[in-house]
Each structure stands twice: as C-alpha cells, then as structure tokens.
Amino acid sequence: MNEVSGVNAGDDTVIPVGGWKVPRIDLLRRGFPLIFLVILITVFTIMSPRFLSLDNLSTVLEQGTVLLVAALGMTFIIMAGSIDISVGAIVAVSALVAALTADTLGAWAIIPAIAAGALCGCINGLLLAVGKVPSFIATMGTMVVYRGLVLYFTRGAPVSIDDDSFLGTYSDYSWGIPHSVMIGLALALLAWGIINYTVFGREVRAIGGGERVSILTGISVTRVKILMFVLLGALSGMAGLLQGARTMAATSQLGLGLELDVIAAVVVGGTPLTGGLGSIVNTMLGVLIITLLSSGMNMAGVDPYLQNIIKGAVLICAVFVTIDRKKIGIIK
Amino acid sequence: MTLVAAHLYKQFGPTRAASDVSITLRTGTVHAIVGENGAGKSTTLRMLGGATRPDSGEMTLRDAPYAPQSIVDATLRGVALVHQEITINRSLNIAENIFIGNLRSYARPLGIMKRKQMATVAQAALDRIGVDISVSTSIDRLNLGELKCIEIARAISSNPNTLLLDESTAYLDHREVDAVLRVMRELKSQGMTIGFVSHHLSEVLAAADDLTILKDGQFVGSFRATEVEEGEIHRLMVGRDLTHGTYPPRASPPALSAPAILRAEKVAVGRELNEITIEVRRGEILGLAGLKGAGAEALFAGIVGDEPLRHGFMQLAGKNYHPSNPRAAWKHGIAHLPGDRGNEGLIAGFSVLDNLVMARPPRRGPFFDRSRARAMSKELIKLIGIRTSGADAPCRSLSGGNMQKVVLGKCLAVGPELLLLNNPTRGVDVGARVEIYGLIRQKAAEGLAIILSSEDMPELIGMSDRLVVLRQGVIAREFPSAEGVQEHDVVQYMT
Structure with missing residues (x-):
C-alpha cells in the first residue's frame, strides 16, 4: 500500500514519493516575504532609529490598512488566476458614496459604501464570468468608467466628511489602537477563514489551479467567479470608506494607482499571479512590505523622486524569486 | 554506425x-x-x-x-x-x-x-x-x-x-x-x-x-x-504474466429488456454527433468504439452538459434530463472521467485529497469538513489502491497510473449512478491497468452503469458487455455482446 518508489513528474524531474520534500528553491520562494521583511526592517532601523518606534509603527499600520483591506479581496482574485485593476476606482466610488451619505446615515454609511463597492465588483464579475471578457481588459474598462463616475458627480471638487458619528467610528482610536486597524485585522481573520475553511475558498483555488478541470468536476465556476469579484468589491468599498474617514473627504483622485500597490502587495507576499495558490498571511506580509518600504524610505530621507524606481525594482525582484516559471502564460 | x-x-x-x-x-x-x-x-x-x-x-x-x-x-x-x-x-x-x-x-x-x-x-x-x-x-x-x-x-x-x-x-x-x-x-x-x-x-x-x-x-x-x-x-x-487475466471475467450482464438508467434519444451534439439513440442499464458496461471525432467525445460532452444538445433528448431513470452544465450532471449522479488527464481530469499541483473530494466536497453549511474529507480520501486511496505517500502528497508526485486512479476516485467519491470513462487507461502502465479494470468491473457488478470510450481496442472488447461502433457521428454497428468479438470485426466498421 505504501510501497513507494520514484515517479516521473513530467519532463525529466523525478520526485521521490516517500519523504516528499520541499525542494530548496521552494523554501526560498516561500520564505522570501518574511526574509525580505526582516531585511527591510533591519535596514530602515539602521538608517533611521525612529523607524521602530511605537508611534511610527502605529502610523504605518494605519496607512497600511486601506491597502490591506483591498489586498484581502485581491488575494481571492489572484488565487483564481484572474486580476482586477479597477480596485482603486472602486475605492474612490465607495469613498464618495460614504461621503454623500455620512451626513444623514452617520456610521451606517458603511452600508451604501459597501453596497456600491459590491455592485462595482459584481459588474466586473459578470463581465468576466458571463461575458467571457478577460478580467484584465474588463476591469481596465470598468476602472475608467468607475473613476469617470466619481469625476462626473464631484465635478473634480472634493466632498468633505465631517459627520462626528462617522469619523468617530472609523478614524478614532480606542486603547491607543486605530479603529481602522482593528477593522482591517478582523476582516483579515474573516478572509483567512474563508480561504482555509469554506468550500467557496477551495473552489476559488481550484479554478486557479485548473479552470477546465473545475468546470468538468461540477464546480459552478460562473457563480464562484462572480462571488469573488463581489467580495473584492465589498472589501474595496470598506477600504474606500476607511480612506475617506482618514482624509475626511472623498476626492476624484482618491485611491488613484492603489490597484498597483494592491497587486504588488499580494504578489510580493508570494501569491503567484498564475493562480491555484494563495494565503492571507502572505498577503499581510506583502502589505507590510509595501507600506514599510514607502514610509521607511520617507523616514530615511530617500529622494522622493527616486522612490518609485526602488518600489518597482522591489516588485520585479519579488516576482523574479517567487514565480513558478512552469505555469507562466495562463493568466486569465 | x-x-x-x-x-x-x-x-x-x-x-x-x-x-x-x-x-x-x-x-x-x-x-x-x-x-x-x-x-x-x-x-x-x-x-x-x-x-x-x-x-x-x-x-x-x-x-x-x-x-x-x-x-x-x-x-x-x-x-x-x-x-x-x-x-x-x-x-x-x-x-x-x-x-x-x-x-x-x-x-x-x-x-x-x-x-x-x-x-x-x-x-x-x-x-x-x-x-x-x-x-x-x-x-x-x-x-x-x-x-x-x-x-x-x-x-x-x-x-x-x-x-x-x-x-x-x-x-x-x-x-x-x-x-x-x-x-x-x-x-x-x-x-x-x-x-x-x-x-x-x-x-x-x-x-x-x-x-x-x-x-x-x-x-x-x-x-x-x-x-x-x-x-x-x-x-x-x-514481473507476472498478464496476457491471461488482464480483463476480469464478465459478470452476467443485465437483460436487454431491463430498464435503462440513461436513454439518449436521437441526440446530436456539435458537428460530430448526428442523432444517435443509445441506452445503458444498471450493471452494464457499454463500450463505444470509433476513431477520434467519430462522436464518442461529443456524446460524453452532451451527457455531462458540457455542450448543448443540437437535437434529441435524454432521460435519466425514466425522467427527462437536460443538464445545462457539468455541475447539473454530477448532481444527477453522473460522474465523468475525461480523456485529457492533465488538462481536464485533475489539478496536478493539488494534493490527492484536494482532487479526490473536488466533485462533492464534504461540508457543514458553508464550511469544508476537513476531517470527513480525510476519512473519505483515506478510504478511496485504500479502495482504489492509489500508491501515494499520503493524502496530502501533490498529485504531481504520482505516476501516470496513480494520477488516473485519483481521477477515478474523484468519480467514485460521489457514489454515481452512471460513470463515463474516456480512455481511462491512456498512458497508464500495465500493472495499474489491471487494477483499474478490476475496479471498473467490480463497480459494474455492484450495479453501476458505465459507458466506456477507448482507443485501445483490446481494452474495449475485453471490458465491454455491449459494444457500439460509431463512425462519422452515427452508429455503424452494435454488438449485443462483446464476448468473442475480434479486433478486426470492430475496426472494419470504424473506418
């Protein structure tokens, strides 16, 4: 029964079945985000001793929360082998909805904000799953539309948020911890639970691992795809609300380019763009890396005009180390 | 030289x-x-x-x-x-x-x-x-x-x-x-x-x-x-002689008058299959012979709802059956082992367990029931004789034959009424073939209806109770019993 021998794993790699070991390159791939984070913290601490101060870390966490909340949703999308580049625009839409409703609804503005995000996500999901438009193209189009909607309704002018109940709920502190960070961590726990413990999480992963296999095995691929985009939309809605609460206004520029940071965070965390794999813990590491990189460079006094170059280089470097080159070419 | x-x-x-x-x-x-x-x-x-x-x-x-x-x-x-x-x-x-x-x-x-x-x-x-x-x-x-x-x-x-x-x-x-x-x-x-x-x-x-x-x-x-x-x-x-006993002995197949579990009436699918009528009974292995493109794959695609019927209708256990997608077919107890193991059968990067329970993951409400999944896959690994270091080993680490056993296990895990097998032993070594044949025959004896499509002629003849030869989308010949049929008898109707 457990008689074990070497077996052919395709071209010319033979994997021993007995003690199935993780090859060394895989260890590097998996450990990379953590190693990188440690290096980052060490370097910045040396360059600027204030970097590790509690005060700074709290600021960093607060800055990173918006990114985290959106990246949680993006983890599902990337795990399924898709992509969504309309995240930044959805954040702007939701922030605007929150700003417009905060006066009357107060903290309950969360409901329309999340609903708006979910609706945007639902449109993305329908375009992909029913319209069969590749997600990159579909969300590129909706990105422009969603951002355009915000521009149209605001005419470029910021909409300020000054409702006390709203701001008190989403941008205040309790016991020294920002509410936004608590919300972000709670959502992370929820997303972690969905990925690891629900059938839906497994189905998302299966679609990324092999869409044709999933269809033929009776997984409702259409439904799962729509649901995961709705999930990302809702989380982006939450991110928009938190961002609006932080800046106390919704602007047409809010969340501009955020999608790049979100995707970068997920990928730097080690979730491959090719689908089938993904973990919330890794995404959290990725978010920390992206956030610390920005704030660390600022604190260390790196030339602001140089920062984008470094950020881009870091992203490429991370993909270079973590990507599974056998699966390139199937990003949907 | x-x-x-x-x-x-x-x-x-x-x-x-x-x-x-x-x-x-x-x-x-x-x-x-x-x-x-x-x-x-x-x-x-x-x-x-x-x-x-x-x-x-x-x-x-x-x-x-x-x-x-x-x-x-x-x-x-x-x-x-x-x-x-x-x-x-x-x-x-x-x-x-x-x-x-x-x-x-x-x-x-x-x-x-x-x-x-x-x-x-x-x-x-x-x-x-x-x-x-x-x-x-x-x-x-x-x-x-x-x-x-x-x-x-x-x-x-x-x-x-x-x-x-x-x-x-x-x-x-x-x-x-x-x-x-x-x-x-x-x-x-x-x-x-x-x-x-x-x-x-x-x-x-x-x-x-x-x-x-x-x-x-x-x-x-x-x-x-x-x-x-x-x-x-x-x-x-x-390490053993296989010419005798490659194929397990046939049980007595059900009478032709027994009611069909699946009946496809004048079904046409895609460009390949033209209005054929076919039925399969409980406990019966129906063999489909034919060249590639002769219609067997199209028939399977129609039965599992991967492609819509262009014409005709199907009945499952006497009730009308029109699946809109493969999900509907699995729900109706139709399991399907596709011909292309790597792209359609299993996800090689996933574990044996992940693949085995993929069709019907055990659940408690929205949650995946891991302990039941573990028990299920343990049982299937034993039943089918999948040689793996454990349920968590990635399928990629298995041999072709064992990967195919995983796909078969995925099908059997749902307790199907009807099993569609498309070249179940393609790229599978002789030893594993014999085990797969034994299992298929055993399941048929237990009452499972099976449609087997294969390009391997000896396999098709050795395993089928009844044999249908397809040529250019229509039935060219039917052998009510595959017993004693010779390879060239079948091949001459294929081309």
Whole structure:
C-alpha cells in the first residue's frame, strides 16, 4: 500500500514519493516575504532609529490598512488566476458614496459604501464570468468608467466628511489602537477563514489551479467567479470608506494607482499571479512590505523622486524569486 | 554506425531513473524500449539523444566516443530525437514548423524568408518519410498522427543516421499509429537506425527488430523481437504474466429488456454527433468504439452538459434530463472521467485529497469538513489502491497510473449512478491497468452503469458487455455482446 518508489513528474524531474520534500528553491520562494521583511526592517532601523518606534509603527499600520483591506479581496482574485485593476476606482466610488451619505446615515454609511463597492465588483464579475471578457481588459474598462463616475458627480471638487458619528467610528482610536486597524485585522481573520475553511475558498483555488478541470468536476465556476469579484468589491468599498474617514473627504483622485500597490502587495507576499495558490498571511506580509518600504524610505530621507524606481525594482525582484516559471502564460 | 550505450546510470534526486542500462542500436534496425510507466524508458532514450546527461556510463557512436552535451550536440553527430509531446506551433505553417530550429538558413539579408525554397525542401522531407501531406495544407487540418509525422520530418531534416522517437504513439488513435509505423518502416528501408519508446506492445512487436525491457529503472534485458513472445515480454516488464487475466471475467450482464438508467434519444451534439439513440442499464458496461471525432467525445460532452444538445433528448431513470452544465450532471449522479488527464481530469499541483473530494466536497453549511474529507480520501486511496505517500502528497508526485486512479476516485467519491470513462487507461502502465479494470468491473457488478470510450481496442472488447461502433457521428454497428468479438470485426466498421 505504501510501497513507494520514484515517479516521473513530467519532463525529466523525478520526485521521490516517500519523504516528499520541499525542494530548496521552494523554501526560498516561500520564505522570501518574511526574509525580505526582516531585511527591510533591519535596514530602515539602521538608517533611521525612529523607524521602530511605537508611534511610527502605529502610523504605518494605519496607512497600511486601506491597502490591506483591498489586498484581502485581491488575494481571492489572484488565487483564481484572474486580476482586477479597477480596485482603486472602486475605492474612490465607495469613498464618495460614504461621503454623500455620512451626513444623514452617520456610521451606517458603511452600508451604501459597501453596497456600491459590491455592485462595482459584481459588474466586473459578470463581465468576466458571463461575458467571457478577460478580467484584465474588463476591469481596465470598468476602472475608467468607475473613476469617470466619481469625476462626473464631484465635478473634480472634493466632498468633505465631517459627520462626528462617522469619523468617530472609523478614524478614532480606542486603547491607543486605530479603529481602522482593528477593522482591517478582523476582516483579515474573516478572509483567512474563508480561504482555509469554506468550500467557496477551495473552489476559488481550484479554478486557479485548473479552470477546465473545475468546470468538468461540477464546480459552478460562473457563480464562484462572480462571488469573488463581489467580495473584492465589498472589501474595496470598506477600504474606500476607511480612506475617506482618514482624509475626511472623498476626492476624484482618491485611491488613484492603489490597484498597483494592491497587486504588488499580494504578489510580493508570494501569491503567484498564475493562480491555484494563495494565503492571507502572505498577503499581510506583502502589505507590510509595501507600506514599510514607502514610509521607511520617507523616514530615511530617500529622494522622493527616486522612490518609485526602488518600489518597482522591489516588485520585479519579488516576482523574479517567487514565480513558478512552469505555469507562466495562463493568466486569465 | 551503431549506437552503443553501456551501463548508463541516471539519478534524479534520490530516485534512480535508470540503473545499469545497456543498449545497442544496430544499423538499419528498429529498436524498441519497453516498460511500465516510470521504468526509465524516456530517460534512457533522452540520454541517447542528448536531452539528459547520464551520471555514468559509456556511449559510442560508430565506434567513436559519444557524449552529447545537448540535443543540438547530438543532432550534429547525426542523432535526432523526437519528443514525447507534440511540439507543433499552430500559428506557423508546415514548412516553418519543420525548419523551426533552422529558420536562419532560409533567410535573406534583413531576415526576409526564402519561402519557396523552404517549402520545396520541406516537401522533400515529407515525401522522404512517405507521408501524403502537402506543405501547403493548413496545419489546423492535420490530425495528431500527421502532426507527429511533421515532427519526424523535422527530425530527419538534419539528415541524421539515427532517429529516436519518444512514446511517439501514446496519444494517437489506431489509424494514426499505423501512419507513424509506416513512416518508421519507410525510414528503416532507407537505412535509418531507429530507437523508440512505446506503451503499446502489439505495435512494438509489429515494428521492432530488437527490444530492450526496463523495469523500475533497472535493465532487464535485450532481445530479438522474434525470440520473445508477447506474454514473456509482459512478464518481464511487470514481473507476472498478464496476457491471461488482464480483463476480469464478465459478470452476467443485465437483460436487454431491463430498464435503462440513461436513454439518449436521437441526440446530436456539435458537428460530430448526428442523432444517435443509445441506452445503458444498471450493471452494464457499454463500450463505444470509433476513431477520434467519430462522436464518442461529443456524446460524453452532451451527457455531462458540457455542450448543448443540437437535437434529441435524454432521460435519466425514466425522467427527462437536460443538464445545462457539468455541475447539473454530477448532481444527477453522473460522474465523468475525461480523456485529457492533465488538462481536464485533475489539478496536478493539488494534493490527492484536494482532487479526490473536488466533485462533492464534504461540508457543514458553508464550511469544508476537513476531517470527513480525510476519512473519505483515506478510504478511496485504500479502495482504489492509489500508491501515494499520503493524502496530502501533490498529485504531481504520482505516476501516470496513480494520477488516473485519483481521477477515478474523484468519480467514485460521489457514489454515481452512471460513470463515463474516456480512455481511462491512456498512458497508464500495465500493472495499474489491471487494477483499474478490476475496479471498473467490480463497480459494474455492484450495479453501476458505465459507458466506456477507448482507443485501445483490446481494452474495449475485453471490458465491454455491449459494444457500439460509431463512425462519422452515427452508429455503424452494435454488438449485443462483446464476448468473442475480434479486433478486426470492430475496426472494419470504424473506418
């Protein structure tokens, strides 16, 4: 029964079945985000001793929360082998909805904000799953539309948020911890639970691992795809609300380019763009890396005009180390 | 110009892929390397062809030392390797595919191609191997066998004296296999030395002068093809004689008057299947014979709801049944083992457990019930005899036969009423085949209705209770009992 021998794993790699070991390159791939984070913290601490101060870390966490909340949703999308580049625009839409409703609804503005995000996500999901438009193209189009909607309704002018109940709920502190960070961590726990413990999480992963296999095995691929985009939309809605609460206004520029940071965070965390794999813990590491990189460079006094170059280089470097080159070419 | 290899060893990690393999390719003969999956056939052939470098051992080519560092190196020495996978690029034309590695020699300055000259030389290469393909044919109109012939033409365009064909025929159907065998004979008559790897024993005996048997990476022996019997080869490959008892004895099939579990009335699907009526009963294995494109795959696609019916209707246990997608089919108790294991059957990067419970994951509300999944897969691994280090091992680490058992396990996990099998033993070694056959027969005896489509004629005849031959989308012949039916009886209705 457990008689074990070497077996052919395709071209010319033979994997021993007995003690199935993780090859060394895989260890590097998996450990990379953590190693990188440690290096980052060490370097910045040396360059600027204030970097590790509690005060700074709290600021960093607060800055990173918006990114985290959106990246949680993006983890599902990337795990399924898709992509969504309309995240930044959805954040702007939701922030605007929150700003417009905060006066009357107060903290309950969360409901329309999340609903708006979910609706945007639902449109993305329908375009992909029913319209069969590749997600990159579909969300590129909706990105422009969603951002355009915000521009149209605001005419470029910021909409300020000054409702006390709203701001008190989403941008205040309790016991020294920002509410936004608590919300972000709670959502992370929820997303972690969905990925690891629900059938839906497994189905998302299966679609990324092999869409044709999933269809033929009776997984409702259409439904799962729509649901995961709705999930990302809702989380982006939450991110928009938190961002609006932080800046106390919704602007047409809010969340501009955020999608790049979100995707970068997920990928730097080690979730491959090719689908089938993904973990919330890794995404959290990725978010920390992206956030610390920005704030660390600022604190260390790196030339602001140089920062984008470094950020881009870091992203490429991370993909270079973590990507599974056998699966390139199937990003949907 | 004989290629002689002595005492080749190759180790991948802790696994011995080839151990003390010695092989002599005599000039102008066809030499077959046979063995079960994972026996080291491909590794051996790849070492001869420069694709893999042996850890130790000596090779000589025409009495000169031969240690190719790469495929290119081997090609320069006159040894050409045709890979196992089809490597045709469908966006290029035939001539460009043949000269893909050598396009530069047909380029004018500025990189403009000398199309006419290339086409002429390509046609000459195709004519030389004796296939009736014109270079002007669109590549989309060629079947797998013809694509394989293009690859052979590519290999011989470098004018080699030795041609190595890796499992060239594993995915080809009857007619296509014949085409490739014809090419091999033609090249042999021109003095080419040929080494090839194959799963199909009958084909080996039809074409080979010599054969070398490998088992678990060990060299078993080399023989003249005339000196050994098929049963003996089986015994040496597997360690037991399989010619008798490959196929389990038939239980008494249900009476033809028994009610059908599935009845398809005048169903037409896609362009391939035209209004056929077919039914299958509980406890019955219905065999579908036919060439690729004759309609079996289309029928399966229709039954599982992967493609809509163009015409006709289906009834499942007497009730109307029209699945809108494969999900509906699984819900109705129809399990489906697709023909393309890698792309349709399982997700190789996922664990055995993940694949086994994929069709109907045990759940508590929205939550995945991991402990029940573990128990289920443990049971299935035992029932089906999947050889794996555990339920968490990735399927990628299993042999082809064991991967197929995982797909079969996924089907059985849902407790189906009807099981559709599309080439269930494609690329599966003899030992695992016998186990799969036994299991299929056992499930049929327990009352499962099974439709089996296969390009492997002996398998189809050996396993089916009743046999339907499809030709160009219609039923060409039905054998009410497959008992005693001969291969040529079936084949004559296929073409």
